[in-house]
Amino acid sequence: MTILCVRFQLPPTSEAALPGLLGTLEEFTPVIEALPPDGALADLRGAERYFKRDVEELASLIRVRALAWHGVDCVIGAGPGPMFARMALREAAPGTTHVVPEDPCALAEFLEEQPVRALPGVGTATARTLCEYGLDSVGKVAAAPLSTLQRLTSARMGRELHEMAQGIDRGRVVPNAVSRSLAAERPFPRDELDPDLHRRALLSAAEELGSRLRALEQVCRTLTLTVRYADRSTTTRSRTLPEPTAHSSSLTDAAYRMYEALGLQRARVRGIVLRAEGLDPAERASYQLTFDPVDEKVRRVEEVADRVRAKFGPRAVMPGSLVA
Numbered sequence: 001m002t003i004l005c006v007r008f009q010l011p012p013t014s015e016a017a018l019p020g021l022l023g024t025l026e027e028f029t030p031v032i033e034a035l036p037p038d039g040a041l042a043d044l045r046g047a048e049r050y051f052k053r054d055v056e057e058l059a060s061l062i063r064v065r066a067l068a069w070h071g072v073d074c075v076i077g078a079g080p081g082p083m084f085a086r087m088a089l090r091e092a093a094p095g096t097t098h099v100v101p102e103d104p105c106a107l108a109e110f111l112e113e114q115p116v117r118a119l120p121g122v123g124t125a126t127a128r129t130l131c132e133y134g135l136d137s138v139g140k141v142a143a144a145p146l147s148t149l150q151r152l153t154s155a156r157m158g159r160e161l162h163e164m165a166q167g168i169d170r171g172r173v174v175p176n177a178v179s180r181s182l183a184a185e186r187p188f189p190r191d192e193l194d195p196d197l198h199r200r201a202l203l204s205a206a207e208e209l210g211s212r213l214r215a216l217e218q219v220c221r222t223l224t225l226t227v228r229y230a231d232r233s234t235t236t237r238s239r240t241l242p243e244p245t246a247h248s249s250s251l252t253d254a255a256y257r258m259y260e261a262l263g264l265q266r267a268r269v270r271g272i273v274l275r276a277e278g279l280d281p282a283e284r285a286s287y288q289l290t291f292d293p294v295d296e297k298v299r300r301v302e303e304v305a306d307r308v309r310a311k312f313g314p315r316a317v318m319p320g321s322l323v324a
Contacts, residue, residue: 003084044058116131182220206255214302220277224277
């Protein structure tokens with residue numbers, strides 16, 4: 001079993017190119033799991049036999065086609081399972097492929113010196129807890145008793161850590177549809193420190209998403225915020241909405257809450273991406289009835305604004321704070 005984990009090196013303004021890049025992967029396998037904003041997992045079982053090429057040759061073909069058709073380079077990790085593919089991706093230099101062989105001895109050697117943070121699902125808090133007790137590498141986690149890991153984390157997390165550190169990869173590639181989401185991107189012309197400008201970008205992105213959802217007669221159940229920083233790192237947060245919605249005010253409130261929860265302190269932000277996920281037809285959505293006249297007025301104004309934008313363009317009506 002060979003799995004690829006691909007990260008496309010997209011500029012901050014090119015997340016909309018992801019569906020086309022996934023189409024490039026579909027030339028090799030139909031089993032693809034999109035990892036927005038810029039990645040994917042691909043199951044190449046059968047592709048090696050069908051194309052009579054090994055995994056490194058297939059990865060090179062994918063890179064060449066992404067460059068030729070979309071002008072986008074990528075970095076690729078490959079391994080016998082999704083966990084190893086993700087970890088191999090961390091080791092790969094930009095524009096290269098890092099392959100973890102399937103030999104058990106090679107897998108054990110690869111895991112031995114990996115930092116514990118490299119294990120999928122291990123966040124900052126869990127890694128800090130493990131490191132406080134000297135379990136700062138995957139090899140040390142593998143040598144620790146299961147009961148110790150469960151006391152330090154939880155029964156479920158400890159069991160998963162123990163299995164992953166032992167090289168047991170229970171993950172699988174779950175095909176999904178990136179088209180079941182809409183993204184609005186707001187790059188800054190220079191690294192931006194001002195929180196007010198960050199909030200204006202969020203407002204603008206939420207207004208765009210709401211307008212596009214209503215035009216498609218769809219609602220979203222989840223909102224995802226991705227903040228890109230000057231060092232090219234990103235932070236991603238998701239929030240399930242109280243009810244499926246396409247109303248810009250609800251999307252804006254959720255985006256503001258996620259941004260405030262990040263607690264950014266003079267962060268140099270290069271761009272913000274807001275994604276509406278879990279799309280469903282608006283006619284099948286349920287709504288909480290309200291007797292709030294303000295809410296009803298906002299919805300009527302929104303309908304009128306949509307008709308004006310459809311006739312005179314997207315910038316015909318916009319919040320006053322975005323006019324400048």
